[in-house]
Amino acid sequence: MKRTALCLLFLLVIALQGAPSVTAQSDFTRVYVNGVMVDVFPVIRDGIVYLPPYVMAKSLGASIRYDYNLKILAINDIIIPFYTPPDGRTLVPVEELCRAIGCTVEWDGQTRAIRISTLPPEVKPTPKPTRNPYDDYSVPLPSSTPSFSPTETPVPTPFNPGSDIFMPVTVSNGIFSVTVSDMKTVAAIKDYYKPKTGYKFVTVYLSQQNVSNEVQIYTGRFTMFDQKNASYDYAEQLSNFWLIILRPGGINFGYLVFEVPQDARPARLLLQAKAPLNINLTGER
Amino acid sequence: MHFKPKFFTLLSRMLALAFIFVLLGSRQIPAQDSQVYVTFWHAMDGQKGKVLRELVERFNMTHPGIIVDEKCVGKSERSFADAYNILFSSILENLAMKNPPDIAQVYENWTTQLIECGALVPMENFIRGQQGFNQNQLNDIFPVFLEANTYGKKIWTLPFNKSIYVLYYNKDAFWRANAAPPKTWTELRQLARKLTVSQGDYVQQYGLAFDPSVDTFGHWLYAYEGNFLTKSNEVGFNNTLGYKDIQYWVDLVNTDHSALPLPSGEALKEFQNQHAAMYIETTSKLSSMEKCNFNWGMAPLPKGSVKAYGFAGTNLAIFANSSPEKRQAAWTFVKWLLDTENTTEWAIQTGYLPVRKSAVESFQYKAYLRKNPEFTAAIDSLQHAICQPRISTWQTIRGIINDALFEAISKKKTPKKALDDAAKVIISQRYVK
Numbered sequence: 001m002k003r004t005a006l007c008l009l010f011l012l013v014i015a016l017q018g019a020p021s022v023t024a025q026s027d028f029t030r031v032y033v034n035g036v037m038v039d040v041f042p043v044i045r046d047g048i049v050y051l052p053p054y055v056m057a058k059s060l061g062a063s064i065r066y067d068y069n070l071k072i073l074a075i076n077d078i079i080i081p082f083y084t085p086p087d088g089r090t091l092v093p094v095e096e097l098c099r100a101i102g103c104t105v106e107w108d109g110q111t112r113a114i115r116i117s118t119l120p121p122e123v124k125p126t127p128k129p130t131r132n133p134y135d136d137y138s139v140p141l142p143s144s145t146p147s148f149s150p151t152e153t154p155v156p157t158p159f160n161p162g163s164d165i166f167m168p169v170t171v172s173n174g175i176f177s178v179t180v181s182d183m184k185t186v187a188a189i190k191d192y193y194k195p196k197t198g199y200k201f202v203t204v205y206l207s208q209q210n211v212s213n214e215v216q217i218y219t220g221r222f223t224m225f226d227q228k229n230a231s232y233d234y235a236e237q238l239s240n241f242w243l244i245i246l247r248p249g250g251i252n253f254g255y256l257v258f259e260v261p262q263d264a265r266p267a268r269l270l271l272q273a274k275a276p277l278n279i280n281l282t283g284e285r
Numbered sequence: 286m287h288f289k290p291k292f293f294t295l296l297s298r299m300l301a302l303a304f305i306f307v308l309l310g311s312r313q314i315p316a317q318d319s320q321v322y323v324t325f326w327h328a329m330d331g332q333k334g335k336v337l338r339e340l341v342e343r344f345n346m347t348h349p350g351i352i353v354d355e356k357c358v359g360k361s362e363r364s365f366a367d368a369y370n371i372l373f374s375s376i377l378e379n380l381a382m383k384n385p386p387d388i389a390q391v392y393e394n395w396t397t398q399l400i401e402c403g404a405l406v407p408m409e410n411f412i413r414g415q416q417g418f419n420q421n422q423l424n425d426i427f428p429v430f431l432e433a434n435t436y437g438k439k440i441w442t443l444p445f446n447k448s449i450y451v452l453y454y455n456k457d458a459f460w461r462a463n464a465a466p467p468k469t470w471t472e473l474r475q476l477a478r479k480l481t482v483s484q485g486d487y488v489q490q491y492g493l494a495f496d497p498s499v500d501t502f503g504h505w506l507y508a509y510e511g512n513f514l515t516k517s518n519e520v521g522f523n524n525t526l527g528y529k530d531i532q533y534w535v536d537l538v539n540t541d542h543s544a545l546p547l548p549s550g551e552a553l554k555e556f557q558n559q560h561a562a563m564y565i566e567t568t569s570k571l572s573s574m575e576k577c578n579f580n581w582g583m584a585p586l587p588k589g590s591v592k593a594y595g596f597a598g599t600n601l602a603i604f605a606n607s608s609p610e611k612r613q614a615a616w617t618f619v620k621w622l623l624d625t626e627n628t629t630e631w632a633i634q635t636g637y638l639p640v641r642k643s644a645v646e647s648f649q650y651k652a653y654l655r656k657n658p659e660f661t662a663a664i665d666s667l668q669h670a671i672c673q674p675r676i677s678t679w680q681t682i683r684g685i686i687n688d689a690l691f692e693a694i695s696k697k698k699t700p701k702k703a704l705d706d707a708a709k710v711i712i713s714q715r716y717v718k
């Protein structure tokens with residue numbers, strides 16, 4: 001039933017677009033989730049509708065994780081293929097998105113709208129909360145989607161990458177290439193280690209690669225700076241990022257745990273090596 | 286009247302001269318240019334650092350041509366800092382600046398990396414050299430320690446502060462429960478249940494306190510002839526044996542509610558406070574047992590299908606950057622520090638294992654064992670000791686397995702999923718072949 005609806009949708013989209021192989025950012029196609037308009041622009045390519053996964057998952061109350069190292073995107077723990085257009089965005093096919101979340105999709109020809117509705121709660125698969133410091137990049141999302149009365153004008157929520165979803169960042173100085181794939185604040189490490197009063201733990205997932213042609217003996221230590229430029233060393237016993245001698249091309253990866261004051265906002269990460277390397281953590285790119 | 290001052294002047298001059306001669310004779314200060322200055326970096330702090338300092342001072346007194354400058358590099362004011370990690374970080378930083386120490390404590394997985402970048406001189410060169418060990422002196426070192434220090438058929442480092450995992454137990458609690466130390470892992474589980482005393486919801490005494498770490502995972506794995514990596518260094522723990530292993534600890538905690546999973550230091554406190562009747566740790570925690578105001582014992586870890594125990598601790602390495610004279614002086618110190626007399630004293634004072642068979646046979650150590658009969662368990666365990674993998678990424682892999690064990694015990698993942706995910710990460714990051 002759902003499949004038929006989807007096929008119909010695609011056929012309609014193809015018909016409306018005219019030329020199927022044309023990549024177009026349709027100005028007029030709107031996306032509604034449970035009747036609320038979402039501020040996204042669907043991309044239609046080869047007859048498939050693509051949507052940005054983070055905004056969609058957020059508006060549908062689904063968990064989303066992206067493993068930078070494994071290049072895997074998963075919504076509700078279901079791995080789905082994604083498409084990266086040249087402008088650097090990440091997009092997913094609407095069919096895959098809806099299958100992962102378990103919702104229906106309709107094409108409204110009159111208003112040129114894609115209407116996605118979540119199934120009744122008893123049918124909806126409950127996302128399993130898992131926490132793996134290595135490959136779980138799930139971001140806590142609001143449990144319920146904001147509901148608006150039909151008369152109210154839908155307020156599109158602008159997507160701000162710096163606010164709650166950490167976008168991976170890679171910086172290189174010709175010797176090392178460092179990628180911070182995720183950063184999050186956690187209440188406790190291994191349910192046991194709690195930060196001292198007035199402090200919080202910030203976990204930074206990163207990988208460091210030797211991109212030079214020489215063996216790098218001192219691969220450096222990382223220091224975090226907050227918005228006031230106060231510096232913090234990482235807690236070695238809680239982290240899993242160990243200094244190792246890196247051969248050309250060699251990669252070291254893991255996570256660092258920093259104990260920082262409650263009001264501290266991580267601003268940058270400094271690699272203390274022969275050539276210091278700064279990684280911006282604010283999300284401003 | 287004229288005579289007296291003259292006499293006194295003469296006497297005082299003679300006395301002064303004699304005093305100078307005595308001073309020179311006793312201290313034997315050699316000329317400045319003939320002294321060889323050797324740096325020795327370690328992470329021994331507190332009581333152990335004090336014992337090491339005394340040994341180094343004694344060496345400097347008895348070897349006038351050499352000055353060994355020992356330095357504890359592993360000290361830090363930071364919370365959650367790791368002494369050995371600071372030591373390795375300092376070694377790497379100074380190595381990159383071509384200024385490493387002459388001697389340092391090193392772990393096996395550091396050694397593999399240091400050999401690769403040509404930072405070390407193999408101990409084998411000195412052992413086979415003129416001032417080296419004769420065959421008896423070499424064979425006197427416990428074979429498992431030599432094996433752990435041999436890379437590519439060459440002895441690169443020598444064992445220094447070694448310890449082995451044992452089972453500490455509360456004798457009073459065992460007496461109350463009419464129990465004997467467990468011989469097998471199955472017995473340990475039954476015993477842990479028997480020793481758990483609860484009053485309503487409150488558990489007065491747990492059977493066991495343990496650190497849910499990679500080492501804990503290793504105890505059971507080794508006992509059933511498993512290992513972390515296969516002989517060809519592939520992931521060897523995500524199989525039926527590994528799942529059973531992790532299930533064992535999950536059952537202890539979540540089914541039987543007879544064990545308390547805590548970070549090692551906290552688990553020790555629970556044992557000291559009689560809140561846990563058994564505690565798994567290395568012999569290096571021996572000195573902490575003085576705080577126990579009850580009768581405690583030490584037994585070898587239970588066996589599975591075989592007796593096999595993991596051991597811990599670092600080795601001594603000589604760095605390649607220094608001059609030949611310095612290297613030779615460094616070897617003189619290493620040889621002296623590891624001779625029967627000094628390894629015996631080091632072991633008695635710190636609770637580390639003596640690295641020589643002759644040390645265990647020595648009069649002093651036998652006297653020590655008579656005074657501390659519990660420690661025979663550690664010496665007995667030594668012949669069944671197993672080395673951990675010696676690959677450069679081992680430290681990170683340890684962390685990954687640590688996390689897997691935590692996820693399984695805290696019911697965030699099933700044992701199978703936790704281990705499979707850990708293996709997946711290790712393989713995808715090419716941390717093993």
